[in-house]
């Protein structure tokens with residue numbers, strides 16, 4: 001994956017960009033994600049950016065939001081969810097992923113939203129996911145996140161998990177029994 | 183003759199698998215001067231090779247050849263291709279195991295008599311008893327260096343234990359301690375003391391935890407009487423016209439089929455692979471599978487009643503620090519039918535890292551109920567529940583001829599339905615486990631479903647009667663006198679306790695029997 005740092009994203013909606021306009025509506029719901037040019041997706045605060053290989057930017061943005069809604073952790077930034085689902089942005093997975101996100105948007109419309117990203121509250125999007133949850137696409141995304149998200153070493157400290165301790169001699173002298181509130 | 187042995191050497195004892203049963207048996211026989219060839223499907227990994235990372239270690243050590251599942255157990259839905267968590271490596275599952283080493287209670291050798299008729303259960307008394315096993319348990323505890331036995335000091339309690347102990351005592355439990363663990367509390371048997379690194383499940387990098395991979399196996403090899411062939415997957419056990427085992431066919435590391443001759447064959451591939459191998463060894467003389475005139479090969483599969491309870495507190499616990507399972511409450515392990523079930527269960531501390539917690543806390547779950555639990559990971563404590571499950575004839579291993587492994591051999595299908603007694607016991611255990619943590623001040627408790635089976639038992643069960651068991655009191659096949667079963671599959675019933683100490687004790691006892699029968703030319 002290519003991650004570029006960008007200075008500042010142009011928040012103006014180009015007049016012709018209907019899809020982008022729609023996406024930006026979603027981006028308001030997201031709060032953080034913007035399309036800046038063809039095949040390029042970035043956070044508004046430049047915390048992360050990714051070049052897309054195969055998926056439409058709005059598809060990928062929707063997928064990232066879907067990932068967050070499946071496993072919402074408010075203290076975990078988007079970039080980790082981006083890494084977790086980046087694998088779908090490949091020639092091999094693009095077709096099925098576009099179709100899956102199209103179904104997700106269709107489900108959102110059943111619930112009265114313009115699109116999945118058009119639903120402003122997490123609870124509204126969860127209602128949409130509940131329609132989807134027995135479909136293979138949902139199960140694939142959810143199942144993939146179990147390792148895609150939680151097996152990222154960079155995520156572990158965000159849960160307080162310390163990972164291996166062998167190289168530091170274990171916890172024998174470093175607090176294996178340091179609980180002090182019992 | 184000294185190792186290595188010739189493929190045509192028909193004076194060797196061939197042992198299939200080098201885990202708790204096979205690894206110990208191989209060493210014990212080698213120490214007695216018996217020539218042994220041990221064939222192990224997996225590779226050789228030693229403490230310096232172990233990886234303290236849950237999924238990476240799983241990829242390195244676990245048995246991931248295809249298997250299938252059926253039955254009403256939740257594992258069949260959540261992990262349909264992974265019914266059991268077993269290791270494929272020298273040392274077998276003793277590389278992964280946590281080290282909890284408990285003796286059966288006296289009555290657990292005789293459950294058919296003690297529990298009486300339990301509808302739907304195929305309970306049977308073991309042909310051996312506590313008195314006969316006591317000296318073998320002594321020897322096994324000595325070999326494994328079990329804490330709190332033989333004058334060995336207990337392990338110190340880690341954070342997870344201290345929370346557990348506080349709740350247990352507040353609830354009125356009295357049998358609470360840091361366990362009988364095959365983990366050194368002090369340097370012992372040329373192995374270091376535990377450094378409280380966590381990751382006992384991933385292979386102990388300090389060698390503080392006993393595993394046959396770096397104790398019995400190399401010690402047997404050092405005698406010159408044991409040859410261990412790694413990456414050697416046994417496909418079939420062969421026999422002569424009289425129906426005696428005379429060799430095994432195996433795929434070597436390059437995938438070539440080899441034939442090793444044998445005087446005696448011992449099967450120790452764990453309770454899924456051992457019956458699979460016997461069934462795959464069917465012949466005209468043994469059309470239903472080798473040693474299966476009783477029809478019991480593969481039946482009465484037990485996996486222990488299991489479950490976990492995790493709890494969140496308002497302050498940090500950091501349960502992952504230190505030994506994975508050094509803590510036990512034994513008050514519920516008694517047989518007290520007034521609780522609504524026969525048999526009993528143990529409660530043992532358990533910690534998983536974030537990667538495994540995400541996979542196993544509530545498989546398939548999503549949304550905030552799940553993620554807020556993980557958000558509290560630092561403040562989480564955990565315990566495992568393990569109790570006696572009811573053997574049932576219909577639970578077991580059959581060949582799935584629709585699915586084959588990399589060698590073209592039919593794979594094992596693992597069928598399991600919970601017995602009502604298992605369900606009643608699990609519900610009781612959940613309630614008590616949650617009560618323990620609530621008594622310690624938990625703000626939230628979570629009854630967590632069983633993981634893929636780590637305790638796999640009973641699929642070649644022991645009975646004095648050839649009609650209702652596969653092996654006799656020595657683990658010797660009723661139908662084939664020079665064929666032995668040397669792993670957990672010989673268990674007649676499962677008891678409440680973690681099984682490995684008993685597997686090791688039985689293997690030591692079997693070694694003495696085989697050596698003496700060979701000396702007397704009975705084998």
Ligand SMILES: Cc1cc2nc3c(=O)[nH]c(=O)nc-3n(C[C@H](O)[C@H](O)[C@H](O)COP(=O)(O)OP(=O)(O)OC[C@H]3O[C@@H](n4cnc5c(N)ncnc54)[C@H](O)[C@@H]3O)c2cc1C
Nearest residue numbers: 199201203223274275279280281282416451669670680682
């Ligand atoms: C995570 C985990 C934690 C555990 N914790 C505990 C605990 O605390 N206490 C306890 O008592 N038990 C524990 N156990 C269970 C314990 O590991 C097993 O009960 C024990 O190792 C079983 O011994 P075994 O000889 O039957 O099989 P194993 O130890 O599994 O050995 C079987 C060996 O046979 C090999 N094999 C199989 N088929 C073939 C073939 N066809 N050809 C060649 N080789 C073959 C396998 O590769 C393997 O090496 C735990 C298990 C796991 C996975």
Ligand code: SF4
Nearest residue numbers: 376377379380382386
């Ligand atoms: S906690 Fe102790 S026994 Fe467990 S892996 Fe670490 S050193 Fe080994």
